[in-house]
Amino acid sequence: MKNSEIIQKDLQYNWHPCTQMKDHEFLPMIPIKKGEGVYLYDFEGNKYIDAISSWWVNLFGHKNPYINKKIKEQLEILEHVIFAGFTHEGAVRLGERICLLTGFDKVFYADNGSSAVEVAIKMSFHYWKNKGKIKPLFFSLENSYHGETIGALSVGDVGLYKDTYKEILIKNVTIPIPEDKSEEKALQALKKARKIFEKYHKEVSALIIEPLVQCAGYMKMHHPVFVKGLKKLCEEFEIHMIADEIAVGFGRTGTMFACEQAGIKPDFMTLSKGLTGGYLPLSLVLTTNEIYSAFYCDYEEMKAFLHSHSYTANPIAIAAANATLDIFENEPVIENNKEKASYIWKNIQKFKELPNVKEIRQTGMITAIEMIDYPWQERRGLKVYEYGLKHGVLLRPLGNVIYFMPPYVINYDEIDKMIQVAFEGIIKAEKI
Numbered sequence: 001m002k003n004s005e006i007i008q009k010d011l012q013y014n015w016h017p018c019t020q021m022k023d024h025e026f027l028p029m030i031p032i033k034k035g036e037g038v039y040l041y042d043f044e045g046n047k048y049i050d051a052i053s054s055w056w057v058n059l060f061g062h063k064n065p066y067i068n069k070k071i072k073e074q075l076e077i078l079e080h081v082i083f084a085g086f087t088h089e090g091a092v093r094l095g096e097r098i099c100l101l102t103g104f105d106k107v108f109y110a111d112n113g114s115s116a117v118e119v120a121i122k123m124s125f126h127y128w129k130n131k132g133k134i135k136p137l138f139f140s141l142e143n144s145y146h147g148e149t150i151g152a153l154s155v156g157d158v159g160l161y162k163d164t165y166k167e168i169l170i171k172n173v174t175i176p177i178p179e180d181k182s183e184e185k186a187l188q189a190l191k192k193a194r195k196i197f198e199k200y201h202k203e204v205s206a207l208i209i210e211p212l213v214q215c216a217g218y219m220k221m222h223h224p225v226f227v228k229g230l231k232k233l234c235e236e237f238e239i240h241m242i243a244d245e246i247a248v249g250f251g252r253t254g255t256m257f258a259c260e261q262a263g264i265k266p267d268f269m270t271l272s273k274g275l276t277g278g279y280l281p282l283s284l285v286l287t288t289n290e291i292y293s294a295f296y297c298d299y300e301e302m303k304a305f306l307h308s309h310s311y312t313a314n315p316i317a318i319a320a321a322n323a324t325l326d327i328f329e330n331e332p333v334i335e336n337n338k339e340k341a342s343y344i345w346k347n348i349q350k351f352k353e354l355p356n357v358k359e360i361r362q363t364g365m366i367t368a369i370e371m372i373d374y375p376w377q378e379r380r381g382l383k384v385y386e387y388g389l390k391h392g393v394l395l396r397p398l399g400n401v402i403y404f405m406p407p408y409v410i411n412y413d414e415i416d417k418m419i420q421v422a423f424e425g426i427i428k429a430e431k432i
């Protein structure tokens with residue numbers, strides 16, 4: 001089959017996410033035939049380095065032999081079973097492993113990032129209700145992103161996704177973020193946050209935060225002191241903290257979880273994306289015995305948490321998650337990433353000399369290059385995207401921000417190529 005045949009059929013029937021479909025009148029869809037390691041291959045043999053891990057999900061490469069093997073083994077045993085009244089071996093193993101790894105006590109399963117956020121905000125609200133308090137508001141951060149179902153969108157703040165739906169969203173209160181990654185700006189932002197806590201705390205169930213990096217929010221980064229300070233405020237004002245580590249968890253920020261760098265344990269943590277190594281949709285909400293116990297009582301008290309999804313704790317997805325944890329246990333992933341991250345940082349210093357680059361920043365394996373404030377209508381990031389594809393690298397800029405979030409198996413030659421193509425693309429984007 002040729003690329004063109006697939007594209008034609010695709011556009012006839014499929015409606016793609018996060019896409020103005022009319023763009024495909026000039027922007028070719030890329031049909032992917034197979035993946036291997038960091039590469040995606042189209043039907044005509046062109047290959048692309050997946051520098052964004054296919055929306056930040058892939059950790060150990062496409063078609064990873066070990067994860068493939070574990071999924072195949074699971075397929076021979078059990079594909080799915082209802083998770084109410086029934087359980088299975090993989091879920092028992094994953095539950096125990098993830099609690100030991102994170103220090104949480106309980107795991108609730110859902111099947112994508114947004115659903116995990118829905119679960120966490122409902123669970124927090126429901127906890128307070130079970131304790132006799134109605135707290136209908138949530139605190140979230142300026143520029144945050146937590147997914148696109150109605151609840152998750154409500155606690156987000158990226159206008160591009162949110163503004164259209166403002167009339168049907170639940171209420172939340174937005175807290176300003178630090179202007180940059182410095183400790184000084186973090187402390188300034190915390191002062192503002194305190195005032196907002198003082199004003200609203202009685203009505204607020206939880207604060208939700210993407211610790212250290214707001215990924216969909218143009219890869220804005222903040223100092224760990226900000227996360228630590230917000231946790232202290234949450235404790236002082238009796239508000240839960242939900243750490244949304246859906247994008248930043250599993251080593252992306254340089255530690256297994258971003259909260260480790262702030263030295264905090266939130267009341268809830270949401271995980272997804274890298275959880276299955278980028279293979280299958282699965283998400284988790286981790287919480288404490290303290291939260292769990294507020295729901296644990298005789299049935300007649302009607303305090304149970306009744307949220308459910310048909311595919312809760314799907315055994316095949318869980319096999320992929322257990323395989324992913326095996327790789328973390330058996331290989332020095334975080335250590336190797338440290339070297340790769342410093343290599344990337346060293347090699348992107350040259351971007352600072354480009355006249356259209358405003359800032360470069362990095363947290364662990366997340367690296368961002370922000371171009372100057374071009375008007376969004378000029379779509380300069382799209383120029384970099386197009387240049388990248390023509391030269392074998394999948395970059396998917398967020399507005400004027402070009403970023404790298406590659407699978408951890410990327411080697412040094414591939415890093416060089418990824419950086420070089422981005423560099424040339426940014427130069428090209430200046431000249432339209």
Ligand SMILES: Cc1ncc(COP(=O)(O)O)c(C=O)c1O
Binds near residue numbers: 247
């Ligand atoms: C921090 C964060 N939370 C939640 C989500 C939503 O996850 P999903 O796309 O699986 O619904 C995302 C997705 O990018 C995210 O980055």
